[in-house]
Amino acid sequence: MTTFTDFQLSRRVQQAIDDMGFEEPSPIQAACIPLVLQGKDVIGQAQTGTGKTAAFGVPIIEMMGTGRHVQALILTPTRELAIQVAGELRKIAKYARVRTLPIYGGQSIGHQIRALQQGVGVVIGTPGRVLDHLRRGTLKLDKVRTVVLDEADEMLDMGFIEDIEAILKETPQERQTLLFSATFPHEVKQLAVRYMKNPEHVTVNRGEMTVPLIDQIYYKVLERNKLESLCRIIDSEDVSLGIIFCRTKRGVDELTEALLSRGYLVDGLHGDLSQAQRDRVMKKFRNGDIEFLVATDVAARGIDVTNVTHVINYDIPQDPESYVHRIGRTGRAGRRGLAITLVTPREFKLLKQIERETKAPLVGREVPTLADVAERVAENWRERLRRTVQEGGIANYRAILGSLVDEFDPVDLAAAALKLASADDLHTGEEEDYDFGETGASPGMVRFFLNIGRSANVGPGDLVRMISEETGIPGQAIGKIDLYDRFAFVEVEEESAPFVFEALRQARINGLRVNLEPARPRSRRA
Ligand SMILES: Nc1ncnc2c1ncn2[C@@H]1O[C@H](COP(=O)(O)OP(=O)(O)OP(=O)(O)O)[C@@H](O)[C@H]1O
Numbered sequence: 001m002t003t004f005t006d007f008q009l010s011r012r013v014q015q016a017i018d019d020m021g022f023e024e025p026s027p028i029q030a031a032c033i034p035l036v037l038q039g040k041d042v043i044g045q046a047q048t049g050t051g052k053t054a055a056f057g058v059p060i061i062e063m064m065g066t067g068r069h070v071q072a073l074i075l076t077p078t079r080e081l082a083i084q085v086a087g088e089l090r091k092i093a094k095y096a097r098v099r100t101l102p103i104y105g106g107q108s109i110g111h112q113i114r115a116l117q118q119g120v121g122v123v124i125g126t127p128g129r130v131l132d133h134l135r136r137g138t139l140k141l142d143k144v145r146t147v148v149l150d151e152a153d154e155m156l157d158m159g160f161i162e163d164i165e166a167i168l169k170e171t172p173q174e175r176q177t178l179l180f181s182a183t184f185p186h187e188v189k190q191l192a193v194r195y196m197k198n199p200e201h202v203t204v205n206r207g208e209m210t211v212p213l214i215d216q217i218y219y220k221v222l223e224r225n226k227l228e229s230l231c232r233i234i235d236s237e238d239v240s241l242g243i244i245f246c247r248t249k250r251g252v253d254e255l256t257e258a259l260l261s262r263g264y265l266v267d268g269l270h271g272d273l274s275q276a277q278r279d280r281v282m283k284k285f286r287n288g289d290i291e292f293l294v295a296t297d298v299a300a301r302g303i304d305v306t307n308v309t310h311v312i313n314y315d316i317p318q319d320p321e322s323y324v325h326r327i328g329r330t331g332r333a334g335r336r337g338l339a340i341t342l343v344t345p346r347e348f349k350l351l352k353q354i355e356r357e358t359k360a361p362l363v364g365r366e367v368p369t370l371a372d373v374a375e376r377v378a379e380n381w382r383e384r385l386r387r388t389v390q391e392g393g394i395a396n397y398r399a400i401l402g403s404l405v406d407e408f409d410p411v412d413l414a415a416a417a418l419k420l421a422s423a424d425d426l427h428t429g430e431e432e433d434y435d436f437g438e439t440g441a442s443p444g445m446v447r448f449f450l451n452i453g454r455s456a457n458v459g460p461g462d463l464v465r466m467i468s469e470e471t472g473i474p475g476q477a478i479g480k481i482d483l484y485d486r487f488a489f490v491e492v493e494e495e496s497a498p499f500v501f502e503a504l505r506q507a508r509i510n511g512l513r514v515n516l517e518p519a520r521p522r523s524r525r526a
């Protein structure tokens with residue numbers, strides 16, 4: 001087993017590592033630190049939350065020479081990540097007297113210029129702002145020894161590649177180049193080699209892209225019930241801190257509003273906010289002042305906040321890499337985490353693709369019914385009562401009950417107190433829920449009425465195939481089909497019913513408009 005002392009680091013750096021509480025190097029650190037110290041170019045791939053930052057940060061600080069020029073440049077895709085990586089490097093450099101500085105858009109450039117003029121050893125920046133400084137002549141990279149692309153596959157992707165090339169041109173040819181990420185699509189590795197000299201490839205946990213400590217589940221949801229489904233899921237989970245990912249900035253704003261108005265403690269983060277707002281939101285999140293951060297993919301990569309117990313993909317990620325990074329915001333540094341993905345019928349194919357490419361063990365679950373949620377909430381209250389009785393300190397409250405104990409049944413009194421204490425939190429009656437009711441179908445099946453218009457030449461086999469293609473559910477899940485001239489009755493398994501219903505409601509099979517409804521849909525309120 002490797003220990004940090006095996007690297008024979010200077011006392012200043014070793015002491016800082018001890019202060020950070022790192023007892024032994026993680027596998028990616030064990031493999032990369034010696035290589036980087038030898039001056040090698042490295043492509044380092046390891047799962048999310050396994051210490052890649054220190055894998056390059058420790059040797060960079062260790063190798064720092066004297067002089068007031070920039071010796072190392074670290075590029076990150078987002079401002080929040082630049083700030084965070086700078087923070088980690090500052091800790092490693094605590095005794096080494098190395099100045100580190102994050103430079104990123106949205107922050108006063110004058111402030112950054114003054115800081116740069118004082119002499120900075122390690123610059124951590126986003127490409128746009130780094131280029132800005134290069135053009136103004138306020139940043140010189142001609143003596144840089146080491147360049148790191150953190151989240152390298154993202155940095156070498158369309159959005160950044162031109163900027164990266166322009167920045168690399170300003171650095172010496174003989175520089176050391178380090179690339180790190182949890183994901184490296186094959187094409188990126190091929191491209192990356194162009195900027196490197198005989199790079200060493202370090203891959204930890206080959207073949208497993210996601211972290212085993214993260215449980216991965218998905219819920220099939222209907223587009224129109226998505227918000228309600230999300231709320232039920234959150235209500236039935238014991239969340240201490242979570243991130244909810246949306247596809248668009250507008251989606252973030254809308255969901256943040258909707259959750260706030262339902263009384264959840266949330267705030268939103270995306271690229272259209274001012275830097276001051278972004279800083280405020282991140283601070284609230286890191287302090288645990290909010291329960292959920294609602295964010296675009298701006299928070300998907302690299303962000304390290306301890307105690308994130310839940311990551312929820314409200315909108316399914318558009319590619320497997322994004323999935324890996326998003327869910328990697330939980331389950332970090334050996335902790336457990338839960339990743340939840342909501343999938344609408346149209347997105348089912350995407351889910352299958354993610355499952356295939358990440359080999360992610362995704363388990364499907366049913367959205368909790370209101371009764372399920374109510375039971376979970378009730379159980380939480382029972383647990384709180386149990387704890388309060390056991391912990392004691394309630395003698396004064398007993399006294400307050402006074403003569404009530406003679407007038408009423410103690411259980412009635414307790415129930416009344418619970419009613420007051422829980423406010424609206426506890427649901428005691430039955431409520432509206434999704435219910436297809438009795439539809440005269442075979443056991444375990446739900447029967448749909450399908451209006452197929454004037455498509456006289458569609459046979460039962462065609463229908464099964466089309467439904468299966470459109471929804472991604474296997475043909476076996478589709479039962480008896482009664483085909484008439486312009487309509488059909490179709491049976492599907494009960495658990496797939498809402499799903500199939502939604503998919504087919506929107507579908508235009510073979511250019512024909514399809515109207516579908518449960519043979520007898522109804523909702524009830526007791
Ligand atoms: N050797 C270590 N021992 C204990 N904790 C560590 C060690 N190395 C790093 N950590 C901690 O683990 C957490 C995750 O580290 P880091 O952010 O570097 O992960 P990462 O591999 O870069 O993840 P991502 O792919 O999400 O960017 C951090 O809080 C970091 O301080």
Ligand SMILES: [Mg+2]
Pocket residue numbers: 052053150302
């Ligand atoms: Mg990282």
